[in-house]
Amino acid sequence: MQSTISIILPIFGLIAIGFGISRFGLLPRSGEDGLAAFVFGIAMPVLLFRTVATGGAAEASPVLLWVSYFSGVIVVYLAGMVLARRLGGTDRREGVIAGVAASFSNLVLVGIPVTERAFGREGLDILALLLAIHLPLMVTGSTLLVERAAMRDAKDGLAAGGRFSYKAALGRIWRSLSRNPLIIGIVAGIGWRLSGLPMTGPVGDVVGSIAATAGPLALIALGLSLTKYEIGRDLRLPALLVPLSLILQPAVVLLVGSAFLPPLWLAIAVLGAAAPAGVNVYLLAVYFKSGEKLAASAIVGTTIASALTLSGWLAYFAP
Template sequence: MTLVLSIVAPIFMLIGLGALAAKLELLKAQTGEALTQFVFLFAVPALMFRTIATADFGDAHPLLLWTSYFAGVVPSFALGMVIARRLAGADRRGAVIAGVSASFSNLIFVGIPVAERAFGREGLDALALIISIHLPVMMTVSTLLLERAAVADARSGVTQGPVPAPSVRRTLAQVGRNLSRNALVYGLVGGALWRLTGLPLTGPVAEVLKLLGGTAGPIALFAVGFSLPRYPIRGALRAPVAITALALFVQPLVVLAVGSLLLPPLWLAVAVVAAASPTGVNAYLFATYFRTGEGLSATVIVVSTVVAAVTLTGWIAFMTGA
């Protein structure tokens, strides 16, 4: 357990330091956004490029990893929607936001530093495979469900005004446009293309990628903490606490059950710990875009991040036998 605490404690100390800096206004409010942009535009793409270009995946099949991980996403998403309807009285769009909050783990800002510290380079290789499809799949499915929910809410009189019918083609085009402007995608694709060349990644370019990628973890964690005061806890806590339980307990538990049948030990451990990461900011971005569930998603982000300091420690200890 001492080893696990030495892995997890610095992670949440950095998050706490970021939150303290924001709360005491030691840095300008724009600092958090600047740090986030740096992580998304430079640090993480460089890390993913280097990881994919030089990874050793062995004989394990990525499809089994993806199947195991998303086996946990589906029930968490569905149960999150049910909880929002029954405990929070949410409309259909709000229920989808709750589903996103229960299943959209923060793989970039929390998952990457946790995987790297807990499982080393091999763990980061496995996480990179999950990240490679996580964002496009979650964005596409969430947008489609939100569009369908918006139409249903309009027909039932919950919302006013015309709402366009949901369209798979329009959603895929929209997601495609968003992904085409995402630097993370360029890092993943660039690393895959470099890998196909068979060339070694050496020299000054490799050193720059290493230095940039090395900043991803600590800056991402500080940025997470710095952003937390922006999401105040509001309203009743029954639904947010239940959704947090789905994100931090149910989702990784299902991944563990399915992955135990399909994955080698290291990939299983990475998938479970990734699934046990707290809710990412994407849940709140969806909520603000569709103008529903903002308070619920913001509260889940804060509660899940705080509670994950304990639960992630437990999951890492369990998966590593520490």
Template sequence: MPRPMSLVLSIVAPIFLLIALGTAIGKLRLMPETTGDALTRFVFLVAVPVLLFRTVATAEFGDTSPVWLWASYFAGVAPLYALGILVGARIAGLDRRGQVIAGVSASFSNLLFVGIPIVERAFGHEGLNVLSLILAVHMPTMMAASTLLLERAAALDARGSGDGTAKASVARALAQVGRNLSRSPLAVCIALGFLWRLTGWQLAGPIDEVTRLLSQTAGPLALVALGLSLPRYRIRGALAAPLTVTALTLALQPLIVLLVGSALLPPLWLSVAVIAAASPVGVNAYLFARFFRTGESLAASTILFSTVGSAATLSLWLLAMT
């Protein structure tokens, strides 16, 4: 039996080699520039949604309540969001919208492109079952909270610039979140997976085989797509803020989840929650920054730093949890 570190490296190394392969393909221009975007769309629209549908539809969750899983995971998210906002204000000197972008950068883990592959390799199908419960509430919660905070921040920034009529609309923001989620293949397929469970039917025949084959492409293609996208996240501006946010998201967030979850969760659920919290920053931070045209350099640098740095920190967290 391999020693723990050897086992951890056997899990982590292929993950980051696939990311490096994607980066090399992009840098060497071995494929058209549009390949990365097309591959990302396939992963986001087809492969990962099918994986989540299949996982939720066939999972055995046991007797543990997911409420404690969600409580443990978001116990790490909430303070990191607040600390990220503080970093955006005190270190980066951003406007209120940019401060929220810093909060998103500190707390919105890349569960799709990194979390799914590493949990699947480390903990197998049982681990994916647990991660699917986090994913079921992760995106809706983070999207709703971030949209509301950004709406409020935009209104405050507008007032500060002399527009006294600007105000945040909670109803409008929530309606936008609802529309986005209703069109999200991830949210739709998770919901369909739970509905399938209610029927009591088994996945069988061609449906079982097609969903199995597509599910197997999700992890490798997600990692290559992530690698292809990394060169666009260039290091720009001062480094203090993105380095601070990176340290918070890779070290403090999983530590909080570990401390809280140790009292609430069985070992497998705790391990999955910690590794999910230790995943690098997701692209959503940059998408928000581009849309609101603020905090772009911080979000881009944090995505790059955290993805590269997580090669080491995820290894250490896996070692601690195995």
């Protein structure tokens, strides 16, 4: 229990510090935006670059890791959409946003710091295998589902729209992902690894110094961002999404992954699934102009509640 507390308290302490800085105006808004830009555009990509470029050999097949993790995503994604449509009375677009909010875990801002503190470099090597496909798959699947839902809503007279085109949607997704710094960092790391070049000397020192700032600054940036979300008054649906995201999703991953994943791989997959909803949920909602307050409420709610639930999952895997 003591080790769990020593992992969780610094993580959520840094989030709380970021929230306090923003809440009391200790940094100008330009400073907050600059910090977020540094974390997403430089620090995290460099950390992913170093992790992928210098990672050890895989102990198990990454396919088994992906199957275990995304089994939880699929179950919770569908459950979130059903709850939104049946109990929340949403249209199809907002129903998809509810599914995204329940299943799109914040593997970067929360997953990386938790994994690094709990399992060190070996854990990050495993998480990198998941990060390599997590963002592309989640963004692609969610975008296609939202755009398809918008077309179906249009036929019901709920939204304006034209003919749905998978080709056009995939083109937009590709252009977006090809410019994403996190994806660029992963791809660059793969290239460096294949080159066989060592990451030592001044280059290794510079990369290591930048990578070392990623975890702490990411958590502060997450805290800063929490004050910017406009939360809706009706919190019934977001409240239902919280246990789906933080309890059901990791439980499904645990159930499936227990059959064929080594203990450390299983722990990384479950803890990744137990991370709160990330900023990409809100970005998708804003882009499609649907479910913005639902996404904001889910991000804030799961982030706060994950202080307790992540402690429980860490305690479960404690030696």
